[in-house]
Each structure stands twice: as C-alpha cells, then as structure tokens.
Amino acid sequence: MDTDMKTQQFDEDVDKILGLLQEKSYFKARDEILKHNEVDIGEILEEVLESLGVEKTIIIFRMLPKDVSVEVFSHLPSDDQVTIVHGITDREISYIIEELDFDDKIDVLEELPANIVDKILENTPKEERKLINTFLNYPDTCAGSLMTPDYISLQETMTVSEAMAHIKHEGMDSETVYTCYVKKGGRKLDGIVSLRALVIADDDMKISELMNTDYVYVNVYDDQEEVAETFKKYGFLAIPVVDNEHRLVGIITFDDILEVIEEETTEDIQRMAGVMDDSDTEYLDMGVFRHARNRIPWLVFMNISAMITGTIILRFETVLAQVIILVSYLPLLMSTGGNTGSQAATLVIRGMAVDDIDLKDALKVAWKEFRISIILGISLSILNMAKVVFIDGQKVIIGFTVALSMIIIVVFAKLLGSLLPMAAKKLGIDPALMANPMISSLTDMFSSVTFLLIASLLLGITL
Amino acid sequence: MDTDMKTQQFDEDVDKILGLLQEKSYFKARDEILKHNEVDIGEILEEVLESLGVEKTIIIFRMLPKDVSVEVFSHLPSDDQVTIVHGITDREISYIIEELDFDDKIDVLEELPANIVDKILENTPKEERKLINTFLNYPDTCAGSLMTPDYISLQETMTVSEAMAHIKHEGMDSETVYTCYVKKGGRKLDGIVSLRALVIADDDMKISELMNTDYVYVNVYDDQEEVAETFKKYGFLAIPVVDNEHRLVGIITFDDILEVIEEETTEDIQRMAGVMDDSDTEYLDMGVFRHARNRIPWLVFMNISAMITGTIILRFETVLAQVIILVSYLPLLMSTGGNTGSQAATLVIRGMAVDDIDLKDALKVAWKEFRISIILGISLSILNMAKVVFIDGQKVIIGFTVALSMIIIVVFAKLLGSLLPMAAKKLGIDPALMANPMISSLTDMFSSVTFLLIASLLLGITL
Known part of the structure; x- marks a missing residue:
C-alpha cells in the first residue's frame, strides 16, 4: 500500500467510527478505534470532537484503556486537551497528568486554568511539585520550556555492564536512553555517552574511557530558535541543557524540536505576509x-x-x-x-x-x-x-x-x-x-x- | 557560555585560522582546526574556500587525519564536495567515497560528473556497485533517494542476548542501531524492535515477543514530502522503506528528514513570492x-x-x-x-x-x-x-x-x-x-x- 492508499483507508475508518458513534454503538466504535496506534487515535478523537461535539468525545475517551488514553491525550492539540480535562473527573485528570512524560506534563499544565493546576499540584509529592513549578516558570520560548528532567545519568567510574544494568532499570521512565549523561561532583555535566557506544564496547570498559567530553550543549535560557538551529546543524537526537553554573538541568529531544521548527517557520511565513500572531493557535x-x-x-x-x-x-x-x-x-x-x-x-x-x-x-x-x-x-x-x-x-x-x-x-x-x-x-x-x-x-x-x-x-x- | 558567546568565540577562531592560512602557517592552522568537531570543521572549510580560494582549502583538507577528513567531507555542501573532489587524487577520492556512510555516498555520487563516478565504481566490489546503481536510479525527490541500506536486521527466533551480540558486531557500520528490523522469509519486513526495548527486556526473551508488527512504513517511491509528514506526525528516529512486494529495501533516519523539511519549506516560501526554483542551490x-x-x-x-x-x-x-x-x-x-x-x-x-x-x-x-x-x-x-x-x-x-x-x-x-x-x-x-x-x-x-x-x-x- 502506498501512502495515498493508507490515507484513504484511514479516512474510511474514521467515517465508519463517526457513523458508529452517531448511532451510539460505543463499544463497536471503541473496538474500531483500538485497531489504530495512539497517534492515529489522537487524530480520530480530533475528528470526533470536530464533527460530533464534546459529549461523545468524552464518552469514547473514557472508554479507552487507561494506558492508551494517556498516550492519546499526549498527542492531542492543547485546545483539545483542555476540552477533555473539563469533561472528565478530577481523579481521571490526576491519573493522566501523573502518567504523562514530564515534558508533556508541563505542556498540559501550562495550558490549564490556574485553579485546575493548583488542584492537580495539591496531590503531587512535594519534590515533584517543586520541580514542576521551576519548569513552569521558564519563559515560553526558551530551551527551559522544551526540556525534560527524565534522562539517564551515569557515573564516570561505572563499567559498561554496570551502566547497562542501570539503563535497564531506569530506561522505562526516561525520555530517551540513546544518549546518557555523565555528571561529576553533584550536578555538573561532565560528558555524554551514546547507547550505541555502550552496546559496542566491551563490558568492563569504564564510562570515563567512552564518554565524549567535547559535547555540544545549550543554556536553559537560550531561545528555542537557536536550539533548533543547533539540532539542524548537528543532527542530534537529544541535547543537554545546562544552567549558568553548567549544572545539567534537563535534556531536549529531537521530536520536540520538530514542533519548534514548524512553529518558527509558520511565524516567519505569517510575518512575511503581514500577519502578527504570537500564539500557536491553529x-x-x-x-x-x-x-x-x-x-x-x-x-x-x-x-x-x-x-x-x-x-x-x-x-x-x-x-x-x-x-x-x-x-x-x-x-x-x-x-x-x-x-x-x-x-x-x-x-x-x-x-x-x-x-x-x-x-x-x-x-x-x-x-x-x-x-x-x-x-x-x-x-x-x-x-x-x-x-x-x-x-x-x-x-x-x-x-x-x-x-x-x-x-x-x-x-x-x-x-x-x-x-x-x-x-x-x-x-x-x-x-x-x-x-x-x-x-x-x-x-x-x-x-x-x-x-x-x-x-x-x-x-x-x-x- | 550562552549560544551567542559560543558563536562569537567560533567566529574569532575562524578568523584566527584564516589568518594562519594566509601566512601559510599550515601546521598551526591544522592544530587550531582540529580543536573543533567535524561539523564545525566543515563550516571552517566553507569559510576557507570562500575567503581564500580552492588551493588553500585543498591543502588544509589533505592535512586532516584521514578519518576526520571523511567525516568533514560528509558535512560539506555538495558544491564544495565537488570542488574538493576535483582537487584531490583519484586514490584519495576512492578512500573518502569508500568510507562514507552509504546514504552520504549516494548523495556525493549523484553530484559528481559521470566520468568520475565511473572511475570510482570500477574499484568498487561488484555487489556494492549493483546496490549503488540501484540507489542512484531512484528519482531525486522520493523516499528511495533518502534511504540507506545500512540497518540492523534481526531474526524473530533470536533471543535478546543473541540480538545484542549481533548489534555489538554490526553496530559500527549501521546508520542507526536504535531501531532494528525483523525480516522473515528472505527480505519481507515482519516487525521492528527498538534498542530501548531490547535493553530493558530480559536476556532470554525472544525477538518475536518484543517486536512491534503494527509499525509505520513508507514505500520506496513515496514523495519525500509525504515521508517528512510521517516523521513529523509520529516523531520517529527512523522509518523502514519497503518496495511494492513489502520487502525492506532501506531505512530513512530523522537527520536526513530535517534537510528535506528545510528544502520543502524553502521551495514553498519561494513559490509564494513568485520565484520558481527547483534546485537546492544556495x-x-x-x-x-x-x-x-x-x-x-x-x-x-x-x-x-x-x-x-x-x-x-x-x-x-x-x-x-x-x-x-x-x-x-x-x-x-x-x-x-x-x-x-x-x-x-x-x-x-x-x-x-x-x-x-x-x-x-x-x-x-x-x-x-x-x-x-x-x-x-x-x-x-x-x-x-x-x-x-x-x-x-x-x-x-x-x-x-x-x-x-x-x-x-x-x-x-x-x-x-x-x-x-x-x-x-x-x-x-x-x-x-x-x-x-x-x-x-x-x-x-x-x-x-x-x-x-x-x-x-x-x-x-x-x-
């Protein structure tokens, strides 16, 4: 099947699902929806919201398995996320927010009204609440607003096999495992090492022998456009973000950069036609x-x-x-x-x-x-x-x-x-x-x- | 140092190097150049070519360590690659072409005059020559022209530890090791499995239990703009490319897609201003x-x-x-x-x-x-x-x-x-x-x- 045929097939599936929802065959609709991957389910929900309204969207969203619903939620445009948050219970909101990746969590919290954010933060452990508040305070278009604190930290003194065991343990909760960060004396960034290098290396080699200390990094207050330029120039998967004391505060992964590039280009094109729009609203x-x-x-x-x-x-x-x-x-x-x-x-x-x-x-x-x-x-x-x-x-x-x-x-x-x-x-x-x-x-x-x-x-x- | 300061520092370094080359202090210039990473050295050589001309560029390029020169060469714009090829010996050309990643190799060969390509292909083993010719024949803007055949193939029947051993062995020559491809019965693509899943999984699990069979792929003749859309939608690191018989013919990695997105956007912006340019010339x-x-x-x-x-x-x-x-x-x-x-x-x-x-x-x-x-x-x-x-x-x-x-x-x-x-x-x-x-x-x-x-x-x- 070439891409056009896939698109056509998808459109037919969406029409079928919309039909099922219209005649209130919710369980059949759910089964049809679950044949798709989470990104596509996100698109389907957007269509449902647009064509059939909020109520049916909330019903079908709540019928999705919990882990699927979190994934799908993270792929929705922020307006639609807000719409859904307003339609579900506080408990459901808390569950979703808790399960989201840290950078997605921050993105959602930034869009929600303050009273809902407060309610969510009440139920968050103190340490995480502090971290969330720090991240929420970075200006909207700087590196800090794009980064996640969920990365793999290694020690210089570890051997490759110790590092691999550490990654096996932490890998599930990390935004990426493909680049790992070596910190010395607390939080200062010392070097980076790729998972490829670890996999290829002998088990008893030391991280200090493998790590690259001549890495490229950005400052937490660097403008997102500069960060995007750096990604384009080097073709990175992820880039470390440091503060003014060169402490590692987070990493930015390339998928978030694709969005930045698109937004920045749109802004440029609009300005070139005399349209001044500083929002990302569609x-x-x-x-x-x-x-x-x-x-x-x-x-x-x-x-x-x-x-x-x-x-x-x-x-x-x-x-x-x-x-x-x-x-x-x-x-x-x-x-x-x-x-x-x-x-x-x-x-x-x-x-x-x-x-x-x-x-x-x-x-x-x-x-x-x-x-x-x-x-x-x-x-x-x-x-x-x-x-x-x-x-x-x-x-x-x-x-x-x-x-x-x-x-x-x-x-x-x-x-x-x-x-x-x-x-x-x-x-x-x-x-x-x-x-x-x-x-x-x-x-x-x-x-x-x-x-x-x-x-x-x-x-x-x-x- | 924030990004502006880094840029300023870099500009100063470049000026210093240009100065050294002008007074023919080639060895000092080389030492200064080698303080930078390969991407930056590429930029420095562009500056040298622009400011001091071909001759000095060739001299300094030939003074770089061989492995560095290949890396640097792959980061140069294609016009500059052609310029350099015309200034070095056939043997040096052959060495560089041989060492380049397969997709970079194809890109370079596409830009070179036919007589040079023929000379290079003469010294290439028959199997690779056949592959190169196939790749050179894909239309310029389709998925086939972006892909590389250097990926990790696994078998369903392998265990995780067998797979990891295979990756350790093949990883050096592969474009990416972070997504691996499972083929059945010869060349048909059966599923994909991420290195993250392998690292997290128990050693004796079978690939067939871990692999994702509901993966997204593109056809070798799909337009590069559609491929870019798919990357943006799903945030992939790499995507498999299949032919009409669903045989895996290559993969496309995200770094090549960043370039496509930039080119396509430039074309759009130019057309919107009434400029019709179908080349990628700067x-x-x-x-x-x-x-x-x-x-x-x-x-x-x-x-x-x-x-x-x-x-x-x-x-x-x-x-x-x-x-x-x-x-x-x-x-x-x-x-x-x-x-x-x-x-x-x-x-x-x-x-x-x-x-x-x-x-x-x-x-x-x-x-x-x-x-x-x-x-x-x-x-x-x-x-x-x-x-x-x-x-x-x-x-x-x-x-x-x-x-x-x-x-x-x-x-x-x-x-x-x-x-x-x-x-x-x-x-x-x-x-x-x-x-x-x-x-x-x-x-x-x-x-x-x-x-x-x-x-x-x-x-x-x-x-």
Missing part, C-alpha cells in the same frame, strides 16, 4: 476578532503608506490631467516594483533563516541583485515598450518613459528588497518583517514618484 | 542568469495582468478626467486588496502545509474570512472616509465612494485569497503558487473596476 481554532487583530496593524500601516503615495501622485495632477494615459501605466509600474522587490526580500530572508546568507555577504548580495535587476529590468522594459507603442498605439516617447522608469524601479526594488532585511537583522529587528508588505509600501512610493517625474521631464510638462 | 552560489530565469516567469505573468488592469482603468477615462482626485485613491484600494488577500492566502497555504486545514474545511474557512473581512473592511473604511473628508477636504460622497469600495474589495480579496489556494490543491496544483503574486494580480483588476464603477455610479458620471 487557524480554524482562532476566533474572528483575534484573526482581525493579528492582521490590522500591518493593514493600517500599509494603508497610511498608500495614502502618502496617493498624496504624492496628486502633486503630479497637471501631468496626469494632460496625459491621462499615464494613469493606466501607474499600476503596472507599482506592481512591478512590489513584485520584484518582494522576490529579492523573500530569497534573502529565507537565505538568512537557513544560514545560507550572512550579514557580511551584504555587498555580494547587493552586487548580485544589481546584475539580476539589470537583466530583468531590460527584459521587462522591452516587453512594455512594445506594448505601449504597438498595442496601445502611443508615441515612442511614452513608451520610452515607461521603459526607462521600469529599469530604474526594478533596480531600486531589488536593492531595497535584498538590503532592507539585512539592515533589519543588523539592527536586531526580525528580517521577516521586511518582506512584501513593507517592501511594496516603499516601492509603491518610489515607483510613482520616479514614473511621474520622468514623464514630466521627458514630456516637457511643468509641474 | 542563493550566493547561483549565477545571476539562473536567478533571473527563476524570477522572470511570474514577473511577466504579473506584468501582463497589470497591463490588463491598466487597460481596464483607461475604459474609465471620462470618470478620471472629471474627478482627477480619484487617481490618488486607486493605489490605496489596489494595495489594500492585494495585502488583505495575501494575508488570507498565506494563512491558508501554510495551514494546509502543516495539516491544520483540510479541503473539507473550505466552507468554514470562507465563513471565517467573510466575518474577518467585514470587521477589517469597516475599520479601514472608517479610517479612509475620515482621511478623504477631513484631511483631503473632499466631499462626503467621495469619502463614501472610497469607503464602500474598500469594504467590497476587502471581502472579495479575503474570500479569493482563502479559497483560491484550496481550489488549487483540489485540482492538484501547488497551493503555494496562489499566494501574493497571483492574488494581488487578480485583486488589482477587481479593485480598479469596483472603485471606478462605484465612483461613476455615485458621482453620476456616464462612462
């Missing part, structure tokens, strides 16, 4: 007022900028009144400016995001964009000259006005589009904000002034 | 003609569309000639249409890419965007009405013309922006192509017609 789960609020700041900015462009155009009223045909070429030049600028900006913003372009490459980038813009500017101006003269039947001087403006506008737009994001980065501003909305606002102004100025000069119209 | 490594070629198709499309908009505007010449102030509001309405439409398109395209939005949500999306556009349309029209009447000192009827057009344009743009990408996906066209360039081309036409039509109606001007 499109469909967000209310219309929130959607509107995320979009209005840039729209107002661009609106005001377009008002200014409009006012500039009016200064050339005499030119326009005399040669009304120019009005029809204005959108052409403005859109070319915006589009060419936006192409350059997008390539440079993305290039910086994936580390292909550095700030010190600014001159190289500018020189490249200059040459590209000459090629594009000349091509487009020939196309437009031909259109103005042969199709519109205008005078050659009008065609020349359009063509000359076109070249100047394309060169300006490409340079602005490529250098503005780099300047923003230099100043500590997110380069993604310098994409299309900003670039096209600025090029619109430039394009109209350039075109109308050249027109008045070439056509000999006094302003 | 921005700075691409020639200006190639850059121009990637950008010109959309520019011409948008240019022609703007010509049509211009022609439409000219049909309203009488309106414009009578009330020239309208010309100054045209860019305002056109840019609002483009920007609001592009916001909606971007959110929907990204929402579909990360599976938050399904095709069956089309009605929900449209209803949401309709309500959002009413809120935004009314807000913006109040702002603009005020500007036209109080700042520009125009008649209320002109303000009303702008305000009414604004609402209609915003509603249209949001609906078009959200539904066009979904329609594209339904038709099997990449939704990313329906972002800003396409949307703003279409809304520009709609905006100018709407505005000028409403103006002629409200102002009582016969066309």
